[in-house]
Amino acid sequence: MRTPDWRPALQVAHDAALDWLEHLPERPIRPEKSYHEMLEVFGGPVPEAGEPAERVVAMLAEAAPAGLMAMNHARFFGWVIGGVMPAGVAADWLVAAWDQNTASGEPTPAMSAMEAVTAGWLLELLDLPRSASVAFVTGGQMANLVCLAAARGRVLADAGWDVVADGLIGAPPVTVLVGDHVHHSVGRALRILGLGEGRAVRVATDTNARMRVDALRAALAAISGPTIVCAQGGEVNTGGVDPIAEIADVVAEHRRANPAWLHVDGAIGLFARTSPGLGPLLRGVERADSCSTDAHKWLNTPYDCGIAIVADAEAHRRAMTLRADYLPGVGSARDPIDWNPEMSRRSRAAAVHATIRQLGRSGIVEIVERDCAMARRIADGLRAVDGVELLNEVQLNQVLVRFRDPAGVDDDAHTTTVLRRVQESGVAYPTPTTWNGRAAVRISVCNWSIEASDADLAVAALAEAHAAT
Ligand SMILES: Cc1ncc(COP(=O)(O)O)c(C=O)c1O
Structure with a gap:
């Protein structure tokens, strides 16, 4: 049986994964490069000859992060998705x-x-x-x-x-x-x-x-x-x-x-x-x-x-x-x-x-309860902002809001603009939806690592985007 040297490629992957995970809190949440830019990065002809595994992994590790969304960030509120934890990643x-x-x-x-x-x-x-x-x-x-x-x-x-x-x-x-x-x-x-x-x-x-x-x-x-x-x-x-x-x-x-x-x-x-x-x-x-x-x-x-x-x-x-x-x-x-x-x-x-095993029953309960509490905190924070309309009763971990246009012209367009500004700020990442046929912003709190300061930062980012002209 041929035995390759596993270490170089796995070591590069290990270091790159740690780099991604440990620097997550400082990263802008949105990707920096677009899909079309990433096509350029990964594109090219089918390779005729192979190359050393560690070089391949290094290339991926170097190139991909610019086109990645920090979905396991505490202030990623898109769709309904959690963020990985150490035991789960390592087991995978x-x-x-x-x-x-x-x-x-x-x-x-x-x-x-x-x-x-x-x-x-x-x-x-x-x-x-x-x-x-x-x-x-x-x-x-x-x-x-x-x-x-x-x-x-x-x-x-x-x-x-x-x-x-x-x-x-x-x-x-x-x-x-x-x-x-x-x-x-x-x-x-x-x-x-x-x-x-x-x-x-x-x-x-x-x-x-x-x-x-x-x-x-x-x-x-x-x-x-x-x-x-x-x-x-x-x-x-x-x-x-x-x-x-x-x-x-x-x-x-x-x-x-x-x-x-x-x-x-x-x-x-x-x-x-x-x-x-x-x-x-x-x-x-x-x-x-x-x-x-x-x-x-x-x-x-x-x-x-x-x-x-x-x-x-x-x-x-x-x-x-x-x-x-x-x-x-x-x-x-x-x-x-x-x-x-x-x-x-x-x-x-x-x-x-x-x-x-990492969380135990108590750890799971803690995440569920904290996420719901943070969703309520975000809802309360936004409710206090003039011109923000809370569209749902926060039963679990989802918050649904829309933003009234201060100029009184177009609430849908204003809501969409507020969302885009917040996403571009890199501070938080809620995602869009429509509710009763009108534009709305969904804030889904599913991540294990969210703290009160994250909830407050998200409210501040949304309020600032709403106030900007
Ligand atoms: C209520 C509900 N059902 C099913 C799904 C689909 O789950 P998945 O994306 O894991 O396939 C979702 C995804 O958000 C959901 O919200």
Whole structure:
């Protein structure tokens, strides 16, 4: 076996990673170079001859940072994403070095056992049925897909149809109900599963984007046959949490006469269940048939790690499992291939396992509670600024605002300008959205490292951009 000298390239990567991480607080958060500039940096003809690994890594380490966003900065408030922590990053490095294909369990007992233990820990931390099955997938998108695949199979089986064997052609129609502010990833999952994004029945939501139970009850009254209700634990703009326990009651009532499944998209908010204070907001998820979340959001693990949790493990397995004679040892250990849509894959559980060990339950609760407190601090700070309109009730870690044009001409244009100024300042990085058809600014507080001073700096940067002419 040829043995390269691993050290030079890994040493360069190690030093460059430390340089990036240790200098994060001083970096402007936005990238300094554009996509087109970075095309120039990395472009050129296909290399005909190779070059030493350490030179390659040095080139990447030198060139890339100018085109990187400091997404793991405490004042990066874009989308809904956390920032990495030491144990998670280091575990991910080891995963790359160990080079384990974690499709099946027996060939890689360490990875498979780590995944099994981590799945159990998550069920305990989130206080979900311990018999539920868990899949470590790429993100909230795939977690929704896996859960809804299990849902589709189960409600159709209960209607006497085997979708695994026979597909959807000729199957009884499945009605999917979603809130008016359903996340787009649910729509894409419905598309991929052949359930049709456009066919979903949309249920009215309240001013904080929460599904209205009276509207759900009325919609279900007009529906019979296999039914899937998609609730959500944290809406992407407002962080609004559906009244899940009440929704579970309504679905249970519907289930008396119809095959029915309740899925909760908890990509944003599920980890709030770890907190004694915030957990009650997500009461009822333990009664859902499935729920999804992201470790790379509130657990602050590296990408890519979504988590699908299904109460009916058999429905989950039937939707995902794969068997082939050439796969050795499948079946005697926990086989990730039974629960995920992929075959070959890296271990995702290792970084989750390491992050949970680094934080412990108390550390996870602390992040969740601090992020929510910082979101409230930012909301309070902005509420006190003349001309700032707070658009949401801050239930979790999301703040939604718009800025009234001091000249009274165009609030949308002014809001967009305020956002651009703050992003360009490099001090904080909120991202845009629209709310009720008007421009708005989202501030998503998901990072483990935020402190009160960061929240105050963000408020000051937004207020200054709003006041600038
Ligand atoms: C409510 C909700 N569901 C699903 C997703 C998709 O998650 P991911 O980007 O990890 O696929 C998101 C992403 O922000 C989300 O907010």
